[in-house]
Amino acid sequence: MKNLDTDKLYDLVGVGVGPFNLSLAALLDDQPEVEALFFEQKEKFEWHPGMLIEGTKLQVPFLADLVTMADPRSKYTFLNYINEHERMYQFYFLQRLDIPRREYNDYCQWVAQQLESCQFGHRVTNLRHVKDNESYFEVEILNLSTNEKGAFRTKNLVLGTGSVPAVPSSFQGLPEEDVFHTADFLKHQDRCKQAKSVTVIGSGQSAAEAFRELLKEQKRYGYRLDWITRSPGFDSMEESKLSLEHFSPDYVNYFYQLPQEKKDEIFPTQGLYYKGISNHTVTDIYNLLYEHSVGQEELDVGLQVLSEVENIEAKANGNEYRINCKQTETGETFIHESEVVITATGYKPLVPEFIDSLKSIIEWDEKGRYKVEGDYRLKTTEDANEIYVHSGISHTHGVGSTNLGLAIHRNKVIINHLLNRQIYKLPKKNVFQNFSAHNKGTASSSN
Ligand SMILES: Cc1cc2nc3c(=O)[nH]c(=O)nc-3n(C[C@H](O)[C@H](O)[C@H](O)COP(=O)(O)OP(=O)(O)OC[C@H]3O[C@@H](n4cnc5c(N)ncnc54)[C@H](O)[C@@H]3O)c2cc1C
Numbered sequence: 001m002k003n004l005d006t007d008k009l010y011d012l013v014g015v016g017v018g019p020f021n022l023s024l025a026a027l028l029d030d031q032p033e034v035e036a037l038f039f040e041q042k043e044k045f046e047w048h049p050g051m052l053i054e055g056t057k058l059q060v061p062f063l064a065d066l067v068t069m070a071d072p073r074s075k076y077t078f079l080n081y082i083n084e085h086e087r088m089y090q091f092y093f094l095q096r097l098d099i100p101r102r103e104y105n106d107y108c109q110w111v112a113q114q115l116e117s118c119q120f121g122h123r124v125t126n127l128r129h130v131k132d133n134e135s136y137f138e139v140e141i142l143n144l145s146t147n148e149k150g151a152f153r154t155k156n157l158v159l160g161t162g163s164v165p166a167v168p169s170s171f172q173g174l175p176e177e178d179v180f181h182t183a184d185f186l187k188h189q190d191r192c193k194q195a196k197s198v199t200v201i202g203s204g205q206s207a208a209e210a211f212r213e214l215l216k217e218q219k220r221y222g223y224r225l226d227w228i229t230r231s232p233g234f235d236s237m238e239e240s241k242l243s244l245e246h247f248s249p250d251y252v253n254y255f256y257q258l259p260q261e262k263k264d265e266i267f268p269t270q271g272l273y274y275k276g277i278s279n280h281t282v283t284d285i286y287n288l289l290y291e292h293s294v295g296q297e298e299l300d301v302g303l304q305v306l307s308e309v310e311n312i313e314a315k316a317n318g319n320e321y322r323i324n325c326k327q328t329e330t331g332e333t334f335i336h337e338s339e340v341v342i343t344a345t346g347y348k349p350l351v352p353e354f355i356d357s358l359k360s361i362i363e364w365d366e367k368g369r370y371k372v373e374g375d376y377r378l379k380t381t382e383d384a385n386e387i388y389v390h391s392g393i394s395h396t397h398g399v400g401s402t403n404l405g406l407a408i409h410r411n412k413v414i415i416n417h418l419l420n421r422q423i424y425k426l427p428k429k430n431v432f433q434n435f436s437a438h439n440k441g442t443a444s445s446s447n
Helices: 019-028 078-084 088-094 101-114 186-194 205-221 241-247 249-256 260-274 279-293 353-361 404-419
Strands: 009-015 036-040 118-120 122-131 135-143 149-159 163-165 179-181 197-201 224-228 301-304 307-314 321-327 333-338 340-343 347-349 387-389
Touching (some): 009 019, 019 036, 078 088, 078 101, 186 340, 197 333, 205 224, 205 279, 241 260, 249 404, 387 404
Parallel strands (some): 009 036, 179 340, 197 224
Antiparallel strands (some): 135 149, 163 347, 307 321, 321 333
C-alpha cells in the first residue's frame, strides 16, 4: 500500500472506487506524471454484492472492462486477468462476450489489488476549497478501521460516488429482514426460503433477476411468490444493435448540446434503453413458469401488472405485511398480503452531502442540479481547480451516463483534459447512424 502523504499536493483525488473511478485509476497507472489517490469507504472493491446472483451476466460485452476500449495493450485488461488466472482455454471454449457478473467483480478486485493509488476503508467526509498562495481542495477522510481522521491536498477532484437504492418513503420504516431492497437480496435470500409468501415489487432487471431466482427455488421451499408492477407489462429492454448505438460517444455528444429543457423532455422517454428486462431473463422466467405449470391446475405464483403500490404496512399479527395497491387504469384499490417484500425500486445518484461545502464555487441549474461541462467538469467559478464527475450526470449527458462501456470514453476525455494533451484519440464517428441533422457530429462544447 502506498504511503499516504498529507503534505503533498496531489494532482487528483478520487472519491469512491466503483468501476468508473477504478477504470480511471487503472488508466492513470500508465501516467507517472499524475499523482493520484482514490478513496473508497468499503474494505475492498465490491460491485453490487447483494446482486451477484449465480447465473447473472454483465449486460455489456467484456470488452467494456476497465481499460480495453481506451488501451487494449494495458496489463489490466479482462483478457490479461483470464490469462493470469490460467483460464484462457476455458474462456475460449465458453465463446461468450457476456461474462458472469461474479467474474466481472472478481476481475475488478484483481485490478484494485494492484493499484497503489486506491485506498480502501477510507471514507471522504468533507471537501473544502482553499485559496492560499495557490488554490487547492482539502479532502477530509476517516480511516474506518482505526477511526483516525486525516486531510489531503489536491489540485483536482473526481467524484465517483455512484448510486444508492431509491426506496419510496411509504415503503420505509419496516423491519429490514422482511422488507428490503434488491440491493440486499443475497443477504436476505435465506429469509425468503423460510417465508410462506414473498412478493417482488417493480419490473426492471433487478426485479426480474430476484423473481427468477425465487421462482427456481419455489417448489423446493414452497413459498407463494408474487410479482407486482405499476407498468403495463414486464417489458424487455431495447437491445437491438442500432438501439445500442445510443450508448456511444456520438449520442452523448448529440444529447449534450441540446437545450436543457429538451434533455429533460427526452430522457424520461428513454427508459427501455436501460430500465427494462433483458430478453434472456424474460425467457428464463417464462420457461420456468411453463415448466412449473406442467400437471398443475393453478400455480402458486402471481404476476400483476398495472398496479401501483401505494404503501406497505405491518399487519397486527406481526408476521405479515399489507401491500396497498391501486390498479392504474381502473382506479380500483386492492390489498395484497405477504410475509417478505422485496422492493426493486431502482437506484438514485449519490450526490454526497459534503458537496454543499463547495456550493459557492459550483454553478447550479434552476432545478438545483449541478451544471456540467461537455468534458465532465463541474461548471465552477474556479479556473485553477477542476471537479470531474462520473455520478449524477444523466440530466446533462443522457441515458448512457451509468453505462460501463461509456465510462471508458468518459475517462479518456477526463485524462486528456487533466494532462492538457491528447493521450487518447477521440474518434468523431463511432456508430453507423447520425443523431444530428447534419453528418458532422457535434463538439463537446459547454452548455
Ligand atoms: C445490480 C446492478 C447491475 C448493473 N449491471 C450493469 C451492467 O451489466 N452493465 C452496465 O453498463 N451497467 C450496469 N449497472 C450500472 C452501473 O454500471 C453500475 O451502477 C456501476 O457500479 C456504476 O459505477 P460507479 O463507479 O459510478 O459507482 P458504484 O459502483 O456505485 O461505486 C461508488 C462507490 O463510491 C463509494 N463511496 C460513496 N461515497 C463515498 C465516500 N464519501 N467516501 C468513500 N467512498 C464513497 C461507495 O462505497 C461505492 O463503492 C448495474 C447497476 C446495478 C445496480
